Amino acid sequence: MDTFLAILRAVVFVVIAYAVVFVAALVNIVFERRVLAFMQDRHGPNRTGPHGVLQSIADAFKMMGKEDFRPLLADPVLFTLAPIMVMIGAVAVQLVIPYTSGMTATGLDVGLIFIVAITGFTTMAILLGGWSSRNKYSLVGALRAAAQMISYEIPMILGLLIVAMIAGSLRIGDVVAAQAGYQWIAFYAPFTFLIFYISSIAELNRGPFDLPESESELVSGYGTEYSGMRFGMFFLNEYAGLTIMSMIAVTLFFGGWQGPFAGAVVFWGVSWIGIIWFLIKVYILVFALVWIRLSLPRLQVDQLMAFAWKILIPLGLLNILATAAVMLWIPHWKLGMAVFSWVAFFAFVVLLDPILKWRLRRQRDRLPVVNA
Amino acid sequence: MTSEYLTNWLYVWFFIAAGGALVVLILLFSKLINPSHLTAEKLAPYECGIPPVGNPWAPFAVRYYVFGLLFLVFDVEAVFLFPWTLVFRTLGTAGFVEMLLFIAVLGFGLLYAWRKGALEWA
Numbered sequence: 001m002d003t004f005l006a007i008l009r010a011v012v013f014v015v016i017a018y019a020v021v022f023v024a025a026l027v028n029i030v031f032e033r034r035v036l037a038f039m040q041d042r043h044g045p046n047r048t049g050p051h052g053v054l055q056s057i058a059d060a061f062k063m064m065g066k067e068d069f070r071p072l073l074a075d076p077v078l079f080t081l082a083p084i085m086v087m088i089g090a091v092a093v094q095l096v097i098p099y100t101s102g103m104t105a106t107g108l109d110v111g112l113i114f115i116v117a118i119t120g121f122t123t124m125a126i127l128l129g130g131w132s133s134r135n136k137y138s139l140v141g142a143l144r145a146a147a148q149m150i151s152y153e154i155p156m157i158l159g160l161l162i163v164a165m166i167a168g169s170l171r172i173g174d175v176v177a178a179q180a181g182y183q184w185i186a187f188y189a190p191f192t193f194l195i196f197y198i199s200s201i202a203e204l205n206r207g208p209f210d211l212p213e214s215e216s217e218l219v220s221g222y223g224t225e226y227s228g229m230r231f232g233m234f235f236l237n238e239y240a241g242l243t244i245m246s247m248i249a250v251t252l253f254f255g256g257w258q259g260p261f262a263g264a265v266v267f268w269g270v271s272w273i274g275i276i277w278f279l280i281k282v283y284i285l286v287f288a289l290v291w292i293r294l295s296l297p298r299l300q301v302d303q304l305m306a307f308a309w310k311i312l313i314p315l316g317l318l319n320i321l322a323t324a325a326v327m328l329w330i331p332h333w334k335l336g337m338a339v340f341s342w343v344a345f346f347a348f349v350v351l352l353d354p355i356l357k358w359r360l361r362r363q364r365d366r367l368p369v370v371n372a
Numbered sequence: 373m374t375s376e377y378l379t380n381w382l383y384v385w386f387f388i389a390a391g392g393a394l395v396v397l398i399l400l401f402s403k404l405i406n407p408s409h410l411t412a413e414k415l416a417p418y419e420c421g422i423p424p425v426g427n428p429w430a431p432f433a434v435r436y437y438v439f440g441l442l443f444l445v446f447d448v449e450a451v452f453l454f455p456w457t458l459v460f461r462t463l464g465t466a467g468f469v470e471m472l473l474f475i476a477v478l479g480f481g482l483l484y485a486w487r488k489g490a491l492e493w494a
Contacts, residue, residue, distance in 0.1 A: 091391030229402035302493035
């Protein structure tokens with residue numbers, strides 16, 4: 001009987017994970033299109049259902065009915081394995097995310113490392129997909145995607161390390177517990193959150209970092225040869241990724257499911273108000289992702305790599321040392337960290353642009369003058 | 373303790389299998405309802421309508437390999453940092469100095485790669 005209940009519990013959580021992936025992807029597509037339309041002062045999709053809310057369901061069924069074929073030269077096994085692996089990343093990462101109090105599939109002891117490990121599936125899937133389609137655009141897109149995603153994985157890990165230092169545990173449940181009483185990590189470590197957030201946008205291949213699938217140069221990069229539902233899987237993962245990455249960010253930096261009256265309605269050991277707070281926080285971050293995508297132009301590939309290796313990684317390493325020093329030697333370390341981190345945050349935001357411009361000007365001055 | 377540990381990892385494998393199974397099911401379902409009219413042009417690699425030239429599985433730029441190596445160094449470094457983050461409060465100053473040296477060595481490695489031009493894309 002116990003075994004049966006355990007299996008039932010696992011199945012319920014898998015169904016929740018499936019539901020999150022599908023609902024998130026379908027909602028996010030409409031959400032993003034409507035928000036972009038609102039910001040660009042136009043209507044956006046508004047014909048399918050009330051205010052266009054059924055648009056993505058119509059798109060999903062259209063996608064299902066599209067012809068799905070494998071190009072003759074493509075690798076027969078890896079070409080299908082890539083979309084399968086991309087979805088494993090999206091589903092399995094939810095294993096450790098607490099949707100609300102008492103609603104985690106399993107609190108792994110190494111939850112933070114698990115998140116890093118399982119998001120690696122997406123990198124591998126994209127590389128496999130692009131390489132196995134045997135197309136030049138796919139290969140270039142996949143290599144760019146892999147280079148970008150591994151480069152930005154390091155600043156992301158450096159951000160996670162600080163979360164582990166503050167919580168004193170790699171369990172996601174302990175990280176949320178460490179943020180009880182509105183002492184959210186983002187409030188007193190905003191600089192860490194900034195590093196984490198920038199690199200998570202790059203991990204999602206979105207916003208200013210969407211080089212791997214830049215439509216105008218690479219005919220959509222690694223997805224060039226994919227059609228029908230196999231392409232749909234990459235697409236689904238990308239949009240579900242918005243919500244899943246925001247879920248991770250909310251859990252680690254914004255107190256997860258905690259909020260006013262979070263423990264008010266509890267049955268079956270699950271606090272149901274917590275889900276509402278969790279969703280509100282997640283969708284504020286998803287909105288921010290859409291806003292960033294709209295506001296910032298795409299980077300050049302050399303700027304992209306330089307930003308990860310020359311700016312984010314050294315700053316991330318210094319941030320770890322500074323955080324450790326503050327936590328070891330300052331009595332009220334939360335206050336000390338808040339001062340340090342907010343100063344670093346504003347220094348980064350204010351100084352980054354002038355310093356980059358100054359460097360660029362110096363480089364231009366060094367170039368030999370060409371007389372026409 | 374042991375059984376809980378094992379159950380946790382059963383969950384991991386179950387979720388990974390479930391993620392794969394979901395895609396297989398969706399692909400099978402879409403196979404049932406979608407059409408299939410293959411032609412030689414459709415099956416050829418897409419290169420903006422021009423007949424493809426050469427094999428795309430040719431050697432590619434070496435800089436990806438350099439970044440791969442650098443990534444490996446820093447990823448392994450993170451593996452060493454994770455246990456330190458959990459115990460650094462009890463290790464105190466000695467642990468901090470050791471980690472300072474470790475990160476300094478890595479920092480010099482990064483500086484070396486930078487000076488050698490390994491971080492330049494062009």
